[in-house]
Amino acid sequence: MPRYAQLVMGPAGSGKSTYCSTLIQHAEAINRSVQVVNLDPAAEHFDYPVMADIRELIMVDDVMEDESLRFGPNGGLVFCMEYFANNFDWLEESLGHVEDDYILFDCPGQIELYTHLPVMRQLVEQLQQWEFRVCGVFLVDSQFMVETFKFISGIMAALSAMVSLEIPTVNIMTKMDLLSPKAKKEIEKYLDPDMYSMMEDNSVTIRSKKFKKLTKAICGLIDDYSMVRFLPFDRTDEEGINIVLQHIDFSIQYGEDLEFKEPKEPEEEPDNTNYDDLFQDKVED
Numbered sequence: 233m234p235r236y237a238q239l240v241m242g243p244a245g246s247g248k249s250t251y252c253s254t255l256i257q258h259a260e261a262i263n264r265s266v267q268v269v270n271l272d273p274a275a276e277h278f279d280y281p282v283m284a285d286i287r288e289l290i291m292v293d294d295v296m297e298d299e300s301l302r303f304g305p306n307g308g309l310v311f312c313m314e315y316f317a318n319n320f321d322w323l324e325e326s327l328g329h330v331e332d333d334y335i336l337f338d339c340p341g342q343i344e345l346y347t348h349l350p351v352m353r354q355l356v357e358q359l360q361q362w363e364f365r366v367c368g369v370f371l372v373d374s375q376f377m378v379e380t381f382k383f384i385s386g387i388m389a390a391l392s393a394m395v396s397l398e399i400p401t402v403n404i405m406t407k408m409d410l411l412s413p414k415a416k417k418e419i420e421k422y423l424d425p426d427m428y429s430m431m432e433d434n435s436v437t438i439r440s441k442k443f444k445k446l447t448k449a450i451c452g453l454i455d456d457y458s459m460v461r462f463l464p465f466d467r468t469d470e471e472g473i474n475i476v477l478q479h480i481d482f483s484i485q486y487g488e489d490l491e492f493k494e495p496k497e498p499e500e501e502p503d504n505t506n507y508d509d510l511f512q513d514k515v516e517d
């Protein structure tokens with residue numbers, strides 16, 4: 233039986249930990265078992281119960297305080313993640329071997345982890361060896377997406393994660409609840425973007441010919457291959473959260489191998505039910 237994992241990624245402060253805790257609450261409400269593993273060795277606050285916490289293995293503060301290493305916060309994080317990659321047996325022990333497990337991995341926000349460092353890919357390969365089906369969930373803050381150029385750089389970040397990890401990826405625009413109704417309307421065009429017309433709208437503001445050409449080529453590439461779409465995520469909207477979850481479940485075929493469970497019997501049957509009435513057409517005299 234497979235197990236299922238979401239790698240929750242995205243730039244610093246994009247809402248990864250909030251996404252995890254929102255999803256945990258949603259899963260509880262719909263009676264589904266979902267657990268979280270914190271993979272951020274610099275995490276200070278999160279409000280979900282963890283199945284495992286990388287800080288039990290290594291913490292950024294300890295690495296930064298080490299006199300022989302002398303790392304700053306970013307170098308310290310990279311050191312921690314490399315240490316983690318050399319100690320996957322810690323993760324294996326913490327995860328145990330439960331079939332049908334569904335686990336969210338709350339990852340750190342340093343973008344270099346998803347662009348050129350090998351650790352996230354090594355993690356994916358390791359999880360796959362443990363029979364996990366892994367979906368990447370890439371979060372981008374909607375506050376930064378209301379302008380075309382910010383949007384293109386958000387897409388490029390999501391794309392580099394997709395290309396370097398080679399797993400199905402669902403891209404999510406977070407913090408939709410903070411947008412005004414006008415901004416919400418404005419952002420709709422970014423969810424399933426028509427890059428060519430977006431480019432046309434903004435090309436007037438680009439003065440350099442070469443830069444215009446490059447931006448056009450990038451937009452064309454994104455559009456031609458329909459490579460990036462975003463799903464809106466509003467933590468106050470249960471229906472929207474459900475749609476996001478359905479997309480992710482579909483990409484890792486969650487539910488296909490689950491055994492059918494009998495629905496719960498109602499506590500008490502109404503004693504005036506006449507089943508013959510329900511199943512037979514009544515003939516009126």
Ligand SMILES: Nc1nc2c(ncn2[C@@H]2O[C@H](COP(=O)(O)OP(=O)(O)OP(=O)(O)O)[C@@H](O)[C@H]2O)c(=O)[nH]1
Binds near residue numbers: 250409410
């Ligand atoms: N209103 C609102 N605030 C949000 C939402 N998601 C995150 N926030 C706020 O944004 C800030 C950062 O959220 P986190 O969930 O900690 O972001 P993160 O991506 O885990 O951050 P790092 O782990 O530091 O990279 C917090 O103050 C959250 O309360 C959201 O959907 N709506």
Ligand SMILES: [Mg+2]
Binds near residue numbers: 275
């Ligand atoms: Mg976080």
